[in-house]
Amino acid sequence: QVQLVQSGAEMxxxxxxxxxxxxxxGYTFTGYYMHWVRQAPGQGLEWMGWxxxxxGGTNYAQKFQGRxxxxxxxxxxxxxxxxxxxxxxxTAVYYCARAADGDKNWFDHWGQGTLVTVSS
Amino acid sequence: DIQMTQSPSTLSASVGDRxxxxxxxxxxxxxxxxxxxxxxxxxxxxxxxxxxSLESGVPSRFSGSGSGTEFTLTISSLQPDDFATYxxxxxxxxxxxxxxxxxxxx
Numbered sequence: 001q002v003q004l005v006q007s008g009a010e011m012x013x014x015x016x017x018x019x020x021x022x023x024x025x026g027y028t029f030t031g032y033y034m035h036w037v038r039q040a041p042g043q044g045l046e047w048m049g050w051x052x053x054x055x056g057g058t059n060y061a062q063k064f065q066g067r068x069x070x071x072x073x074x075x076x077x078x079x080x081x082x083x084x085x086x087x088x089x090x091t092a093v094y095y096c097a098r099a100a101d102g103d104k105n106w107f108d109h110w111g112q113g114t115l116v117t118v119s120s
Numbered sequence: 121d122i123q124m125t126q127s128p129s130t131l132s133a134s135v136g137d138r139x140x141x142x143x144x145x146x147x148x149x150x151x152x153x154x155x156x157x158x159x160x161x162x163x164x165x166x167x168x169x170x171x172x173s174l175e176s177g178v179p180s181r182f183s184g185s186g187s188g189t190e191f192t193l194t195i196s197s198l199q200p201d202d203f204a205t206y207x208x209x210x211x212x213x214x215x216x217x218x219x220x221x222x223x224x225x226x
C-alpha cells in the first residue's frame with residue numbers, strides 16, 4: 001500500500017532553515033509528482049509547490065520563491081522540502097502529498113505531517 | 121490567485137442528517153475541484169476530484185456537484201465518522217488554493 005512517511009518534528013530559531021523529508025513506499029516513486037502543503041495551527045491548507053521525482057523539475061508557489069527548495073533522492077524514494085529564513089509565520093504542520101494519476105494537481109495520498117515550530 | 125470561499129464555516133448536524141457544504145471560486149475553474157476531509161491531528165483525505173468523481177474507497181453517501189464558480193459537497197446521511205473539517209481545493213491554475221474549511225460538528 002502507498003505510504004508517505006515524514007521526518008519528525010523540528011524546532012528552529014528565526015532566520016534558520018529546516019529540511020523535511022518524505023519517504024515513499026508502495027508505488028513507483030518516479031511516477032508521481034510530490035507536492036508540499038502546509039497548515040498553520042488552527043488554520044487552513046496552503047500549497048507550496050511540487051517536484052517531479054523523475055526529472056527533478058519543480059514548480060513553487062510565488063509566495064515561497066527564493067525561500068523554498070524541493071529536491072529528491074530517487075535511490076531511497078525520498079522527497080525533501082527545504083525552507084530558509086524562517087519566521088514565526090512559518091510555524092505549521094508541513095505535509096507531503098502525492099499527485100493523483102502521476103501528475104495531476106489533486107492529492108490522493110498524504111504524509112502524516114511534520115510540525116515545524118519557529119521560536120526564539 | 122483564485123480565492124476559494126466555503127460556507128458555512130461551521131455546521132452543526134446530527135447523525136442521519138443530509139449535509140451540504142458550498143464552495144465558491146473567485147473565477148471560473150470549470151470542474152477542476154477536489155474535496156478533502158480532515159480529522160484533528162490527521163492529514164487530509166481525498167473524497168472527490170473533478171468536482172463530482174468519487175475517490176476509490178470513499179462511501180457513496182459523499183457526492184459532489186457544480187461547475188464554473190459554485191460547487192457543493194453533500195453527505196446524504198451523516199455518520200459518526202463524518203464529523204470532521206472539509207476543504208475544497210481548486211486546481212484550475214497555479215497557485216493551487218484551498219477553501220477556508222467547513223467544520224461539521226454535532
